[in-house]
Amino acid sequence: MALASGVRFAPRALLRPWALLRGTTLGRTEPAAGGGGDGARRFGSQRVLVEPDAASGVAVMKLRNPSNALSLELLTELVISLEKLENDKTFRGIILTSDCPRVFCAGLDLTEICGRNPAHCAEYWKAMQELWLRMYLSSLVLVAAINGACPAGGCIIALSCDCRVLADNPKYRIGLNETLLGIIAPFWLKDTYVNTIGHRASEQALQLGSLFPPAEALQVGLVDQVVPEDQVQSTALSEMARWLAVPDHARQLTKNMMRKATADRLLRQRDADTQNFVSFVCRDSIQKSLQAYLEKLRQRKG
Numbered sequence: 001m002a003l004a005s006g007v008r009f010a011p012r013a014l015l016r017p018w019a020l021l022r023g024t025t026l027g028r029t030e031p032a033a034g035g036g037g038d039g040a041r042r043f044g045s046q047r048v049l050v051e052p053d054a055a056s057g058v059a060v061m062k063l064r065n066p067s068n069a070l071s072l073e074l075l076t077e078l079v080i081s082l083e084k085l086e087n088d089k090t091f092r093g094i095i096l097t098s099d100c101p102r103v104f105c106a107g108l109d110l111t112e113i114c115g116r117n118p119a120h121c122a123e124y125w126k127a128m129q130e131l132w133l134r135m136y137l138s139s140l141v142l143v144a145a146i147n148g149a150c151p152a153g154g155c156i157i158a159l160s161c162d163c164r165v166l167a168d169n170p171k172y173r174i175g176l177n178e179t180l181l182g183i184i185a186p187f188w189l190k191d192t193y194v195n196t197i198g199h200r201a202s203e204q205a206l207q208l209g210s211l212f213p214p215a216e217a218l219q220v221g222l223v224d225q226v227v228p229e230d231q232v233q234s235t236a237l238s239e240m241a242r243w244l245a246v247p248d249h250a251r252q253l254t255k256n257m258m259r260k261a262t263a264d265r266l267l268r269q270r271d272a273d274t275q276n277f278v279s280f281v282c283r284d285s286i287q288k289s290l291q292a293y294l295e296k297l298r299q300r301k302g
């Protein structure tokens with residue numbers, strides 16, 4: 001499997017991705033609901049459903065994990081689906097959305113870094129880096145159709161896209177709230193934020209751990225459109241058409257020119273970033289606060 005980073009990254013899960021997917025439907029195609037004609041074959045895995053439309057060259061990718069927390073399996077399946085579409089010249093764009101009610105993506109799956117050994121945390125973080133690199137540098141147009149809450153890692157997934165459409169629901173807040181969990185966004189998350197909303201707004205939002213409701217997210221430039229919930233998908237499709245109206249080669253080279261320096265910064269220090277992450281999250285104090293946070297989330301549910 002070609003990796004966004006070249007040769008250094010080889011987490012076990014990505015070297016043996018199919019092992020994780022045993023018993024799932026990845027690689028199999030089936031007719032899309034209401035479809036059946038050319039380009040109406042959908043494929044997917046347990047956690048990522050892809051509905052490709054060959055006629056328009058656009059695929060809708062739906063996340064369907066509990067709360068869409070970014071488990072190692074979800075990260076792996078996302079990378080595989082993305083790679084599959086990147087390698088198929090039929091496709092020029094992906095609309096990324098959620099199949100879970102009320103949640104676009106809950107961010108890092110905290111159970112992947114709470115009570116786990118350093119080797120597991122390292123493998124997990126490398127998979128997170130890999131997904132970000134692939135999305136951020138994708139040659140396809142990526143539009144996020146944000147139909148639910150979008151904190152932390154969820155926000156990063158959205159920020160890695162080229163364009164964001166958010167449903168107008170005050171519960172669907174978006175932002176990097178890491179500081180409120182007692183953790184720190186690494187430099188490449190910070191850089192992605194700065195590239196999108198600017199330095200001062202990022203400085204404020206990162207320190208305060210702000211989660212923006214839709215109107216504020218639009219005002220600060222975190223999303224490009226806020227629309228009624230039932231119009232998120234159609235608006236994402238209109239945005240996609242606008243981006244696809246530009247010749248691919250010119251748009252792709254421009255995207256690369258805008259994003260390469262940010263991605264290269266991570267590529268240069270990927271191992272150090274992984275080590276920082278692991279030593280930080282494995283501290284007793286951080287483990288305790290992650291545990292307490294997870295407990296709070298579980299109780300809130302009940």
Ligand SMILES: CC/C=C\C/C=C\CCC/C=C/CC(=O)SCCNC(=O)CCNC(=O)[C@H](O)C(C)(C)COP(=O)(O)OP(=O)(O)OC[C@H]1O[C@@H](n2cnc3c(N)ncnc32)[C@H](O)[C@@H]1OP(=O)(O)O
Pocket residue numbers: 066067069102103105106107108109110111149151152153154177178181183184185186276277280281294297298300301
């Ligand atoms: C020196 C520095 C060096 C290195 C850097 C160090 C560290 C860097 C780390 C930085 C990166 C952090 C990015 C992150 O993404 S951290 C995760 C942040 N995410 C959150 O805070 C979201 C938490 N979840 C919620 O707020 C809500 O769940 C949500 C609004 C998304 C949905 O609400 P809803 O009411 O619909 O669902 P719930 O009932 O709350 O949840 C359902 C079940 O899902 C579980 N859950 C939710 N979120 C997570 C999660 N992120 N991880 C794991 N599990 C999660 C929740 O517990 C419920 O579980 P069950 O009870 O059903 O088992």
